[in-house]
Amino acid sequence: MIDEILEHALFYHTYGLSVIPLKPKEKIPIVEWGEYQKERPSISEIEKWFKDTDNNIAIVCGKVSGNLVVIDFDDTEIYEKFLKEVEKDNELSESVNNTWLVETGKGYHIYLRVDNDKPVRTAKLPKIDIKGEGGYVVAPPSIHPSGKRYEFVRFSKTTGHEIRVISEEQYQKLLALLERITGVKVEEEVSGENRKFRELTSEKVLKIADIIAPIYKEGQRHNVIMYLSGWLYKANVSYESAKKLVEFICDKFGDNECNDRLYTLDRTYGLKGNQPPEERLKTSSGLFELFKGSMSEEEAIERVRELEEILEASEPNPKVIIERLNYEKEIYAVLNFDRCEVLTAIRVDNKLNYKDRVIIGCPENVTAIISPFSQIITYDITWKIPTQKRSIKLDRVTIDEILAYLKANGLVLRKYQAEDVLNAILNAMLRKGLANTKTGFDAPGFYWHGGKIIANKVEIRKPDKQELKEALELLNEFVNVWFSKAKEQFVTTIKIGLLLPFSFTVKQKFANEKGFLPWLYLYGVRDSGKTTTAEMILHIFNIKDKYHERGKGDVDTEAKLGAILASDTFPHVINEGSTLFDKPNLNEMIKQSVEGFTARQRFENKTIIKEYPAYAPLIITANQMRITDEALTQKRLLIIRYPIEAKRSKDDIKEFREKVVPKLPKLKALGDFVVSYLIEHPEELTYDWVNLSKKLLEEAYKYANVSPGFDLNMLYVDSNEDDPRLDIIAVLWKKIMEAYNKRVEVTYENGNYVTLTNPIGILHSVLEARLLDFMVLKGDEIVFTRNVLNVLKDAGIEIDSLTSLAELFADYGFNYTHRRVLGKFMKVLSVKIEDFDRLLYDYFENESEESQKSN
Secondary structure, three states, X not given: OHHHHHHHHHHHHHOOOEEEEEOOOOOOEOOOOHHHXXXXXXXXXXXXXXXXXXXXXXEEOEHHHOOEEEEEEOOHHHHHHHHHHHOOOHHHHHHHOOOOEEEOOOOEEEEEEEEOXXXXXXXXXXXXXXXXXXXXXXXXOOEOOOOOXXXXXXXXXXXXXXXXXXXXXXXXXXXXXXXXXXOOOOEEOOOHHHOOOEOOOHHHHHHHHHHHOOOOOOOOHHHHHHHHHHHHHHOOEOHHHHHHHHHHHHHHXXXXXXXXXXXXXXXXXXXXXXXXXHHHHOOOOHHHHHHHOOOOHHXXXXXXXXXXXXXXXXXXXXXXXXXXXXXXXXXXXXXXXXXXXXXXXXEEOXXXXXXXXXXXXXXXXXXXXXXXXXXXXXXXXXXXXXXXXXXXXXXXXXXXXHHHHHHHOOOEOOHHHHHHHHHHHHHHHHHOOOOEEEEOXXXXXXXXXXXXXXXXXXXXXOOOHHHHHHHHXXXXXXXXXXXXXXXXXXXXXXXXXXXXXXXXXXXXXXXXXXXXXXXXXXXXXXXXXXXXXXXXHHHHOOOOOOOOEEEHHHOOOHHHHHHHHOOOOOXXXXXXOHHXXXXXXXXXXXXXXXXXXXXEEEOOOOOOEEEEEOOOOXXXXXXXXXXXXXXXXXXXXXXXXXXXXXXXXXXXXXXXXXXHHHXXXXXXXXXXXXXXXXXXXXXXXXOOHHHHHHHHHHHHHHHHOXXXXXXXXXXXXXXXXXXXXXXXXXXXXXXXXXXXXXXXXXXXXXXXXXXXXXXXXXHHHHHHOOOOOOEEXXXXXXXXXXXXXXXXXXXXXXXXXXXXXXXXXXXXXXXXXXXEEOOEEEEEEEEEHHHHHHHHHHHHHHHHHXXXXXX
């Protein structure tokens, strides 16, 4: 991290940006930075500031950094609203969607440069700061005070994006757009006099002076005014009212250093010196600490509460939160950050007295997640427990779940009060801006909102024709060369795969119709291409990484599966995933996720239900088909079997890896085209994936001026006629009958056996008589030796190994193992005799059905 900070600082410098150091995990400069608003620091200064330190880093805006302006969105909902509006201006949208973008502690930073000789001034709107001349922004890879890291979403070194330059005219359009979405006119923060504030009445001035009287004494008067003026500024009290208050305080208490007090006020309001940054106004100790030094903690809390009522705003960075629970009895919930406890207090004779300790510890790093598709607010929260020297970190939990975890850890002291008190303090933290908020659309991917497809944290670009041509020519090659023996399987998988990133979008758009896209289940023998096809879908959307391709061990619990479902809206490949459906809880969770917005994890005590947003679809690969739940097999899963004849030789696989795998990233152009097309034509998005995928491919081939190398109507339809196992069983049954007929001396007449015996009885009699050298009865098992491969080969069926045969019949319990046969220890294929009986029963049942159809 230390080297990373220096590396970023030097890059910013070479990019023409002025940088300054900040305190670690804070937004406060550790140098006087006025000179760096006019001239960039030297490399030696940068190395001094950032080499072998954990300092945060800031980029100075304005002329010194090429007339840099940064739009700072403090709320993701406002940011999404802005993106929706900016799309209406193609020119502005092109710049905004292709410039540097940073995810911050609470929202986003959009970096732009304005082509203008005049400096771009700093300005402010509700939940939006415009950082220009005289301002700075915290930059990656700094750490936000909440502990969250500043991260680039788009950046020169990672995604190839540069800071876009816009004209003065475009900048004015941008400001007008921001005014429209906030309903507030942009006010430049050049000086305090241009900012609109509230006025304090004379009565409020008198009352504030009376409240601070016990602490306004020599030795701490400067601090009182510094903390108070910061509070006044954050509460939007006008400079004139604030000045009147300070002058009244000086006069009332005989303060001879009133000029110093007024200078502190002027600096806070940006009239003199460098205005302290926002974080500095949220002082680390504040008035509460000063009150506590002069009176009991309860009295200090009461005075802070009175100031909050007068100023109609909480103390910046408060040490205590007070929230009324009962108006009649004047009972309050109290969150004391210093003691890190949650308590209740009662107000008697204008004084708050602590009543009960309710919960041990206190919340920190609280983020409320407001989901547009659920009525329940969830929280990411860290509960600090100083007495135990530890913290409990909880993600996406409801208040009921928070309470359950606190109770389970023995932290709830008053269980009948705990729910009301916890609700009160979390709501107070949200209302006072002490907790972050984000919408449910925080995960990368695609969402349906306002009649459009919204792309979140996803780069949208339409490929040029040459890029798409190369991708489609590669697709043609796959169909006709590498997957020639599984064309329908491959084409069908790719067709629905093109739409899987929009699975959640489809569920949103067609919620009233309960429309959805099925997940994929690809199975077949090893090396038949099923996993490679799944990986191609990941390449198409440029997500071929360890996060999107997993093993069954990564999803074998509800919590693990839920974490993947909530991570983004893109497909995730789960290899060897057939056993997931053996677990009833996972089976149920998968059924919920395919069709619904959320998947639920129910804990054993049934009192906690954890919800995960069902954003991501799954592509499950397996060697066998083990799913028995018809609710999955009939509509929720698209089950595709890769035939045994599609199995590739080792030489083929080696050639594919050497010659073809390096080309797979070219498929990204196809994904880019699909995304850009659906973003431009959201009305075409539907759960009729068969026709939509065909349309997308037609448009892609047309745009690239390439002819499809296959029938775009091609579709896989499962049929027993294509099942190679039927041919294998037919050969084995022929050998069984030949041995049986020879033993009982029965001949053929008109192509039929004269003696009609139950197939199971025939099988058992042949095995008990040991008439077949490739098929031996041992106890309750049938053991196949390697000679069975020669028997099949003589009948024209090429199976390369017993392992492949075991995979092919895995759903009937065939295993590749070691057994002693005819006095020798060897590798064989084994199956329980009752499982082989079941296989024969299914075979003859199928033969009977086919015979009836033909008649």
